[in-house]
Amino acid sequence: MGKLKEFTSSSLFLPVVALAVLLVFNAIFVDGFLTIQMTEDGRLYGRLIDILTRSSSLVILALGMTFVIATSGIDISVGAVVAISAAVVCNLIGGRGDGVAETPMALAMLAAVGVGILCGVWNGFLVSKLKIQAVVATLILMTAGRGIAQLMTEGQIITVYYKPFAYIGGTIPGNILPTNIFIAAAMVLLVVFIMKKTSIGLFVQSVGINPTASRFAGINVTMVIFLVYAFSGFCAGVSGLIESSLIRAADANNAGLNMEMDAILAVALGGTLLSGGKFYVGGSVIGAITIQTLTTTMYALGVSADQLPVVKAIAVVIICLIQSKKAQEMFDKWKAKRAGDQGLEKAVEKA
Amino acid sequence: MRKILALLMSVFMLVFAAGCGGGDQAASSGSGSGSGGKGGKEITMGFSQIGAESEWRTANTESVKQAAKDAGINLQFSDAQQKQENQIKAIRSFISQGVDIIAFVPIVETGWDTVLKEAKDAKIPVIVVDRDVKLSDDSLYVAKLGTDSLAEGKKVFDWIDEYMKKQNKKPRDGGSQFNVVVLEGTVGSSVAIRRQEGFKNAMAASPDASKYNILASQTGEFTRQKGQEVMESFLKSYGDKIDILFAHNDDMALGAIQAIEAAGLKPGKDITIISIDGVKGIFQAMIEGKANCTVECNPLQGPLLMETAKKVLNGEKVEKLVYVDEGVFPADVAEKTLPERKY
Structure with a gap:
């Protein structure tokens, strides 16, 4: 019983419940939602x-976004950085019809992630050193990023016919799960490991709550802020690899479109406040998966993609209401009042 | 620090202001020669493209740019990056620049009345390219030029019907009807509406109508990503029932092919795939046997556009609707055709 109590009061409880409710809904209304089969080639x-x-790239973005938001910043450029990274990797491997890579794939991947980090470093420099407000600073790359990606692809969709490129977002022969799930899991583990072994999590949190006090306490605030943006850029770079590999092409207009908003939403659903401070990596991961589950549900139910944002918004409002302390207080008050009224009525009846 | 920043900013702005001035001069001299050159044949055309959504669109853009060069027309090109507001902005800036003629590819059908009225008030003729618009007043444009989406939809059904008979295919679920799934284009776009309409009308009019059943139809927004994601969902819902996939464009079909392979089925064999556009990628897929047919939607509209524009500006009468030529390419001619494809 103590364990249960501990779980219900933990920060992960509500995000998990939200996801569970969605899954149960799906299990009831969507045929064969929970079935997992083995294909002939063992996947x-x-x-x-x-x-x-589908959620793996969002999970990765949400990881980076969690730290940024924890320092009470925000990074709205990640969607555009995804497009840049996708453009870099596809450009380097090249769209040759005979399936030959122009640059070794490992090198192209490194370059794409590197460019992602570079974008993050740029954001970090603007925010931490030049003290430009985070929204404004990252807005620069958000608007310019797609243009940069377009320049690289010359406005074309570059299709990559080099077979191994598909393995990033697909399944390597012999594996039972797509590679990107492993990539996302590895990133999550990496973050958890760093948080456990170092005190960087504490630094980030303290910077988010009060940067001045943190500085007096001896924390290098500029460095912490710089690092979280660089890390967010790194995450976006990795996401770009996955997004482009899924469709085996770089689509500068659509790759990572609106993903920055989904990433912020995932972090919010996970229980991290946008005002910074305490943050929940696990919550963000679950939040990201919840968003994708919602999308998949809509497809399964046949809701068309253009109406999807409305349904998504309604679901989000409900989830946010459940998580809001104020709403809970109001609900409790209303319940208490109703109970009180009923008690009064009964007393009146008796009299 | 702050002072230095302020100084830097002001220098920056000065440079910018100077730059703007220079730009204005260039623009005004350009339009000057343009208006002076109406007799001397230097025409300026403002062209607003949707964006680079697919290889097809790129070919369309290239064709317009090349044709403008060949025809000696000064082209002001603007990429709307898939947003109507960007297109409206672009058209407004064309009007204020005083171009001779405006051509644009409308991303959606509605919402153009105000801005086209502004163009009309400025006495700039407008040509609607490739996609359709819905307007309260048809005099707001001088001509619509493009592809016949209704006919494309019809060609799709006609090919399917013939192919199914010729190959002697049987429905996979053992029933009496072939199950069709459709990946639609962007909701509200004229192309998606017409292609679907053409397909359905042809089906209803056909004597074989009872042999086909549209199982599901959802939008994949003309992109590979969404095409793949929606096809994935179709396969989970009706995996062993789907006989035919009709994708409103090749890119969605290409995305769907990957989803079908991931489901352990053979695209092109288990599921017959037909799409519209005729981009190189789908020819590649047809050669590999993963797609069955593409109905061409000819993007090489540049020459026709320039010809029409010149006629309009010379005061000649033009048809309100002008169509380009289009063909049907099944898989067996793919290998032979691919080298000739320009897009």
Whole structure:
């Protein structure tokens, strides 16, 4: 019982419940939602796998975004950085019809992630050194980023016919799960490991709550802020690899479109306040998966993609209401009042 | 520090202001020669493109740019990056620049009345290219030029019907009807609406109408990503029932092919795939046997556009609707055709 109590009061409780409710809804209303089959060539196949595959790049973005938001900043450039990274990797490997890579794939991937980090470093420099407000600073890359990606691809969609490129977002023969799930899991583990082994999490949190006090306490605030943006850029770079590999092409207009908003939403759903301070990596991961589950649900129910944002918004409002302390207080008050009224009525009846 | 920053900013702005002035001069001298050159044949055309959504669109853009060069027309090109507001902004800036003629590819059908009225008030003729618009007043444009989406939809159904008979295919679920899934284009776009309409009308009019059943139809927004994601969902819902996939454009079909392969099915064999546009990528897929047919939607509209524009400016009468030529390319001619494809 003590364990249960501990869980219900933990920060992860509400995000988990929200996801669970969605899954139960799906299990009831969508045929075969929970079935996972084995295909002939030994891969797992089913809607649940789809959700994990499709959410992997969002999970990675949400990781980076969590730290940025924890320092009470925000990074709205990640979607554009995804497009840049996708453009870099596809450009380097090249769109040759005979399936030959112009640059070794490992090198192209490194370059794409490197460019992602570079974008993050730029954001970090603007925010930490020049003290430009985070929204404004990252807005620069958000608007310019897609243009940069367009320049690199010359406005074309570069299709990559080099087979191994598909393995990043697909399944390497012999594996049972798509590679991007492993990539996302590795990133999450990496973050958890760093948080456990170092006190960087504490630094980030303290900077988010009060940067001045943190500085007096001896924390290098500029460095911490710089690092979280660089890390967010790194995450966006990795996401770009996955997004482009999924469709085996660089689509500068659509790759990572609106993903910055989904990433922020994932962090918010995970229980981290946008005002910074305490943050929940686990919550963000679950938040990201919840968003993708919602999208998959809509497709399964046949809601068309253009109406999807409305349904998404409604679901988000409900989830946010459940998580809001104020709303909970109001609900409790209303319940207490109702109970009180009923008690009064009964007393009146008796009399 | 702050002072230095302020200084830097002001220098920056000065440079910018100077730059703007220079730009204005260039623009005004340009339009000057343009208006003076109406007799001397230097025409300025403002062209607003949707954005680079696919290889097809790129070919369309290239064709317009090349044709403008060949025809000696000064082209002001603007990329709207898939947003209507950007297109409206671009058209407004064309009007204020005083171009001789405006051509644009409308991303959606509605919402153009105000801005086209402004163009009309400025006495600048407008040509609608490639996609359709819905207007309260048809005199707001001088001509619509493009592809016949209704006919494309019809060609798709006609090919399917013939192919199914010729190959002697049987429905995979053992029933009496072939199950069709459709990946639609952007909701509200004229192309998506017409292609679907053409397809459905042809189906309803056909004597074989009872042999086909549209199982599901959802938008994939003309992109590979969404095409793949929606096809994934179709496969989970009706995996062993789907016989035919009709994608409103090749890129969605290419995305769907990957989803079908991931589901352990053979695209082009288990599921017959037909799409519209005719980009190189789909020819590649047809050669590999992963797609069955593409109905061409000819993007090489540049020459026709320039010809029409010149006629309009010379005061000649033009048809309100002008169509380009289009063909059907099944997989067996793919290998032979690919080298000739320009897009």
